[in-house]
Each structure stands twice: as C-alpha cells, then as structure tokens.
Amino acid sequence: MFSSSLWTPLHAQIHRTLRQRELLPKNQNILIAVSGGQDSLCLSKLLLDLQSKWGWRLGICHCDHRWRSDSEANANHVEKLAQNWQLPFYLSVTDRELKSEAAAREWRYEALIKVAQTFNYGYIVTGHTASDRAETLLYNLTRGSGADGLQSLTWQRNLTQKIQLIRPLLEITRLETAQFCSQFQLLIWSDSTNEELKYKRNRIRLELIPYLKQNFNPQVEKALAQTAELLQAEVEFLENTAQEILQKATYNSPIPQINRSILSSTPLAIQRRVMRQFLQQNLGFAPSFEQIEKITALITAPNRSCTDPFPGGTIAQVENDWIRLKKA
Numbered sequence: 001m002f003s004s005s006l007w008t009p010l011h012a013q014i015h016r017t018l019r020q021r022e023l024l025p026k027n028q029n030i031l032i033a034v035s036g037g038q039d040s041l042c043l044s045k046l047l048l049d050l051q052s053k054w055g056w057r058l059g060i061c062h063c064d065h066r067w068r069s070d071s072e073a074n075a076n077h078v079e080k081l082a083q084n085w086q087l088p089f090y091l092s093v094t095d096r097e098l099k100s101e102a103a104a105r106e107w108r109y110e111a112l113i114k115v116a117q118t119f120n121y122g123y124i125v126t127g128h129t130a131s132d133r134a135e136t137l138l139y140n141l142t143r144g145s146g147a148d149g150l151q152s153l154t155w156q157r158n159l160t161q162k163i164q165l166i167r168p169l170l171e172i173t174r175l176e177t178a179q180f181c182s183q184f185q186l187l188i189w190s191d192s193t194n195e196e197l198k199y200k201r202n203r204i205r206l207e208l209i210p211y212l213k214q215n216f217n218p219q220v221e222k223a224l225a226q227t228a229e230l231l232q233a234e235v236e237f238l239e240n241t242a243q244e245i246l247q248k249a250t251y252n253s254p255i256p257q258i259n260r261s262i263l264s265s266t267p268l269a270i271q272r273r274v275m276r277q278f279l280q281q282n283l284g285f286a287p288s289f290e291q292i293e294k295i296t297a298l299i300t301a302p303n304r305s306c307t308d309p310f311p312g313g314t315i316a317q318v319e320n321d322w323i324r325l326k327k328a
C-alpha cells in the first residue's frame with residue numbers, strides 16, 4: 001500500500017529541478033492547467049505534495065473546448081479532483097467554435113491568462129513532458145526547421161508582463177507520469193482524440209517514437225529532449241548576438257534600412273538571424289526561409305539589386321552601403 005504522502009524519486013527530481021532552475025519561487029500563487037490527462041494530474045499531485053515546503057498558493061484551471069461529447073464530464077472529473085485536494089477550481093468554457101488545434105490552443109492560453117489575472121496568479125504551469133519535447137522536435141524537423149523550431153518547448157516564457165508560463169516536467173517522460181499516476185491511483189481522463197492516427201502528432205507519438213525506441217534507442221525521448229535543451233541555450237545566445245548586431249546595423253535610422261558593411265563582417269548564421277529580426281520588426285510577420293535567404297543575398301549583391309515584393313508589396317533594395325525596405 002502506498003500512502004498519499006509518499007515521497008518518490010519523481011518528487012525529489014522535481015524539487016531539485018525547481019530549486020536549480022529557480023522556476024517557481026517560494027510563496028507564489030500558482031495556477032495549474034489541468035486537462036485531466038496523466039501529465040497534468042502527475043504535475044498537480046507533485047506540486048500539491050511539495051506545496052508545504054515552498055509555501056505556494058495553488059489553484060486548478062480546466063478549459064473546456066467543447067470538442068468531445070464527454071467534455072463536460074471531463075471538466076466535472078477535474079473539478080472533483082480539485083475538491084478532493086481542497087484546491088480552488090476554475091472552469092473556462094469556450095463560447096466560440098474552435099476549428100483547429102491551433103485555435104484551441106490560442107483560446108486556451110487566453111482563458112488561462114484571464115483566470116490568472118482575475119484571481120491574482122503570477123504563474124501558470126502546464127504538464128508538458130520530455131516526450132512532448134521529443135515529439136515537437138521530430139514534428140518540426142520533418143517540416144523543415146532551424147534550431148529555433150527544434151528547441152521548441154522551453155522551461156519558462158512570459159505570457160504577459162506579470163504572468164509566466166512554467167513547464168516543470170520537461171525532464172520526465174510520459175511513461176514516468178503514467179507510472180506515477182498508477183502508483184497514486186490517480187484517475188486519468190483519457191482523451192479519445194489522442195488515439196486518432198489522422199493527426200500527425202499522434203502518429204509521431206504512437207508509431208514513430210515506438211519504432212525509434214525499438215530499433216534505434218530505448219531512451220530516444222530523453223535523448224531528443226536533451227538535444228532540445230542544448231539547442232535552447234545556443235538559440236538564446238545566437239538571438240541575443242543577432243539583436244545586438246541589428247541595433248548597430250540599423251542605428252538611429254528614421255527609415256527601415258540596414259547597413260551592409262556591418263553585416264558583411266558577421267557569420268552567415270548571424271546574418272540570417274539579423275535579417276529575420278529586421279523583416280519581422282518592419283513587416284510585422286515571421287518571414288519564410290526563402291524570404292530570409294533572398295534578403296541575406298543582398299548583403300553582397302551589386303548596387304540596385306532587389307528582392308521580389310514581400311506580402312503587402314514592400315521590396316528590399318540595395319542602395320550603396322544600405323539595404324532599404326520600400327514600396328515596390
């Protein structure tokens with residue numbers, strides 16, 4: 001028999017991770033995003049057991065996308081768990097039809113932020129795991145991605161000036177969260193759409209990862225999650241360096257232009273990042289690989305060379321030592 005206050009290696013690991021990474025400071029108000037699946041239930045139980053050591057105020061929020069016929073029952077299930085744990089429970093139900101995974105995610109984060117703002121939570125935590133990290137890396141790799149897409153899920157990110165998103169389980173695999181839930185007899189609400197093979201993400205989880213585990217590396221999820229972790233630090237460094245160079249190369253300019261001499265002395269990896277930031281700042285959208293390649297080529301192109309128009313009709317053109325953005 002396991003007592004509900006049993007301290008497991010997973011408790012110790014999360015406690016250590018939170019301390020070393022300084023993810024969730026003491027005495028803070030923390031809102032746990034709970035779908036009812038194994039990852040967010042594992043997260044809730046771990047934080048609940050650590051609560052007294054850290055002095056947190058915890059709350060649980062569930063978002064009902066109204067996608068499945070059992071969505072209300074799912075929400076009730078999470079509410080009951082919150083009651084058993086004597087935690088405040090917040091429910092957000094969508095009032096608009098959510099037509100895609102992306103729309104559902106966008107709405108969910110809006111809803112979580114609204115609850116956090118209303119009830120004064122400075123932190124929102126989710127149950128993303130090393131397995132999610134590995135799957136995201138593989139998914140983005142098959143679509144074509146730079147290091148930025150491969151590092152994907154990060155430990156923390158600002159949702160607003162006052163609210164941070166924290167993902168404490170990024171070193172724990174889905175197998176471990178499942179074992180934890182069964183050890184503590186936590187009743188998981190299984191989402192039937194997770195089994196549908198028409199979704200690429202599900203095929204990666206249910207077919208590709210098991211294949212890689214069996215034929216390449218039984219620890220492939222942890223290995224890929226480590227790759228994401230390494231890339232994250234490199235991306236941060238490169239992005240900061242690119243930002244400094246962007247500032248130098250565009251300094252004090254009233255019109256959108258960037259200096260070629262400054263850029264030509266930097267490595268290609270930085271040139272591409274500077275150009276991506278430059279286009280994003282001035283055109284207001286994330287440019288494609290081809291668009292970045294075309295404007296980067298202008299760094300060494302003859303005078304008056306230009307790109308094709310970007311969406312909205314702007315072109316980039318070489319004018320002596322400058323690349324200028326102007327209407328075509």
Ligand SMILES: Nc1ncnc2c1ncn2[C@@H]1O[C@H](COP(=O)(O)OP(=O)(O)OP(=O)(O)O)[C@@H](O)[C@H]1O
Pocket residue numbers: 032033034035039040061062063064065105108125126127128132
């Ligand atoms: N309906 C929900 N209500 C509250 N929290 C949720 C809900 N669905 C997912 N979450 C939170 O998000 C985490 C990740 O869930 P999932 O992998 O299903 O979502 P995702 O769409 O891939 O998320 P993301 O866009 O954040 O990567 C869960 O562990 C949970 O913390």
